[in-house]
Amino acid sequence: MPLEINIPKFTINLEEILNWANLPFFALIWRLITNGGWLIFVFLIIWGITQILNYRSEIIKEKNTKYVLLALDVPRDNPHGPEVTERLFAHLATAGSARGFVQDSSIFNRPRFSFEIISKEGNIQFLVRTPLEYRNLVEAAFYGEYPNIEIYEVEDYTKDAPDRFPHPEYNLWGTEIVLYNKEAYPIRTYPSFEHSLSGEFKDPISNLLEVLNKIREGEQIWIQILITFGGLTWKKRGEELVNKLIGAKPKEKTGGGLSDFLSSLIPKIFGALSNFIYEIFFGETITGGETKAIEKEEPPSLISFLSPGEKEVVAAIQRKISKIGFRTKIRIIYLAKKDVYDVHRAIPGILGALNQFNTLDMNGFKPDDHVKTMPSGFCLTPNRQIIKKQNEILKAYKERSFRRGTNGYILNIEELATIYHFPVVTVEAPLVKKTGSKKGEPPFALPTKEEF
Secondary structure (H helix, E strand, C coil), X not given: CCCCCCCCCCCCCHHHHHHHHHCCHHHHHHHHHHHHHHHHHHHHHHHHHHHHHHHHHHHHHHHHCCEEEEEEEECXXXXXXXXXXXXXXXXXXXXXXXXXXXXXXXXXXXXXXXXXXXXXXXXXXXXXXXXXXXXXXXXHHHHHHCCCCEEEECCCHHHHCCCCCCCCCEEEEEEEEEECCCCCCCCCCHHHHECCCCCCECCCHHHHHHHHHCCCCCEEXXXXXXXXXXXXXXXXHHHHHHHHHHCCCCCCCCCCCHHHHHHHHHHHHHHHHHHHHHHHHHCCCCCCCCCCCCCCCCCCCXXXXXXXXXXXXHHHHHHHHCCCEEEEEEEEEEEEECCCCCHHHHHHHXXXXXXXXXXXXXXXXXXXXXXXXXXXXXXXXXXXXXXXXXXXXXXXXXXXXCCCCCCCEEEEHHHHHHHCCCCCCCCCCCCECECCCCCCCCCCCCCCHHHC
């Protein structure tokens, strides 16, 4: 006996559905809900609950993560330039790889590091904040590139600062630094600071250290560079930008996915339907022997028509996306006692030091007007808005938070090494905390007390 399967018929009354357009808005919503549309709301509610639970688990994980702040004493007579620090950042990209964080969709689940430069009354200190579980990785990365560096744990310097403003003794100015172009465009990096003929390297960090050296008693400047591994999707966005700039033709998609199947099936269906209608009305059969016009072959891209400057921009983008990238946030805080507070004397020098990395045809840094502790236009209560911004950026800085403030952007390891590296021996920064006398291990054959 043959197996029979009865499938219920499913019919759609298109005329009735089209008549829904004449219904009032709330009546239309009710008609959709009563005809199965409630499933959409169920899916939206489930999706929203899932997002809330994921967000809550990320917050709990952040609170339970233990961090350690490490002071870095700059090696005396350091001969190494930023290229050494670039390898150091590449080393840190492996953090968390054992947990498969590269496939993780949320940057908040990835290990984060905070590279900081602070100046207290002109005394400069390099620091790095790392999750406790990656302390050995960070120290190994620094010792591998700077054998004579001294690394030791210190208390968090931000604990000595006020927790809230307004404050009777201190005032604060702060901002986040953002890019003024798409993140695929690179900033000016350290190879551009080397003379093409003499090979002399003009260390870009020297201008920043000079400003940090000049602040007075009662003043502090904090610079925070917060990073986490940027994944791989940003590279694809960079490739799409390159193809757009050179006018490259989109590649034909190949594969057996559902989208490819539908994209090929739908034209065939409409083509067969149009042929059927043509045969009914005109009584002629369309054969496959029609001739096609010979199309002139177009070049794969328009790169040969670009100007030399445009070609240089394309090449710079390709160089950037060829290296490891980190999702980055940069914060700057100027904290001082009210009797010496002078933001116009301290901050322009910091921003000016960052301007040397800017190029008008590619990318550069600028303060974020939404975060900067200045009142926005058409503000009825400017003082209250400034206080609110002061508290927000101070809390974000102390927490080393990725969630607060702007979304951040991608800087590759070459760009990070350009803005954060130890000064070379030619940079005169006498107040930078440096190592003492060179340390070494005792000789292996040194006689012990028992042998005498």
